[in-house]
Amino acid sequence: MQLHNVKTQFLLPARFNSRDTVSINYRRFMLYLRDDIAAAIEGDIVEVRFLWNDEAIAQNHSVRLNSFPGQTLSMLELIEDRIEQLPCTVVVCETSKSACSVAIVTPTPQLIHKMINEMICPNKFTLPVIYDHNCSAQTFITQRLSSIETEDI
């Protein structure tokens, strides 16, 4: 069902589409790069997963996970600030009950590894975990979107 004439101050970056799944015992908010932009980007994916610490999990629970969209935007802003000088682009940024994750497409994954290793872990999270994915931005987005339907989040 489409919503018309939506008035909101909560503005998402124009480069991204979004998905938000709210169920009885899980929630997942995801920003993903528009297809016309993702198609033009080359490189491999480095995914950085920031797991929530116990205190943050309790806070998230207290607001019934309704802070996820805002937290996703904050994480996107933080990472984009860090990679501003690097040849890379955030492809997916998403928040679930377990983690806040950022997937970055880059021709030089080692630069992302170095940047993450040097950054101070943001509040609310434990040390980040890094995953390398040998796939394109479009393929990664497709995988993440299909996982919304099947994954136990």
Added chain:
Amino acid sequence: MDSEFYIVSRKQDVRLALTQEQFKELKRARKRLSSAYAISHKHRLVLSNYKLILEAMRSLGEQYARQDDIKAIEDGKARLNANINNYVLSARIFTSQLKRHVQTCVPQDRELVNVLSRKMESEYKRSFAFRFIDSLYDYVAHYGLSIHTIKMKTEMKQNDAGLFERLYYINAFIEKDYIGGPAEFRASVFDEVSGTLDLIKMLTTFNQSLKRLHDQAMELIQDVFVKANELVNEFIGVFVSEYGNEHANLFVVHGTRMSSDKVYDTFPISMYVNNHNFGREYV
């Protein structure tokens, strides 16, 4: 018992005497009109609840898009669930009472009721949505929760002027995994459920079935309805010609001559023939 029968105005200031036979005719006619209107009232109740669901979904989607009021979001989820439960309940009221209303209109014609029975069986067999929403009543009555998942989606699309704008979507889903098992849901229908069901798609299809049943029922009682309407109008016409148009809101009474307070039976008649809540097809 020294009975008297009469038509009286709402202010009780003027009355027209009836014979017992006339009283019975009016009572029968009123019962038929009442049943006919009940069919349409209950159908409209379902459709109104459907509109409330759409409004609640729209409102909830806007709250999610705004992200500025957690309480409004949580209230919106509860409101959507309540509206769906009301819909499911009103649909069950409609389907469970439909044959009875038709039978009241045509008690002497069993075949007409059988036509409706066959139509209802046919809708149940042909439409998964009909079977599912009908079964959902039992589940909702037991558990109180009608939907399990809400999904919001936004997409940037180019408009006619070539500018990108964000489009917002919301959908609600019922998930088989959360229903539980055949113990919580009609087993034969539960087996048919595959994964996730889009609520609005199901309700849209179900509404089409209900409309077909409503139209079939109204067609079956059409002749009886018209005759009952004419009869009541005739009596109102006599009353109005005697006392004037200011006494057009009338009631039929079975009382006793011994005491003006003692009333055995009374019912309205003008509210059926002068009912402006329905289209011309029913009047």
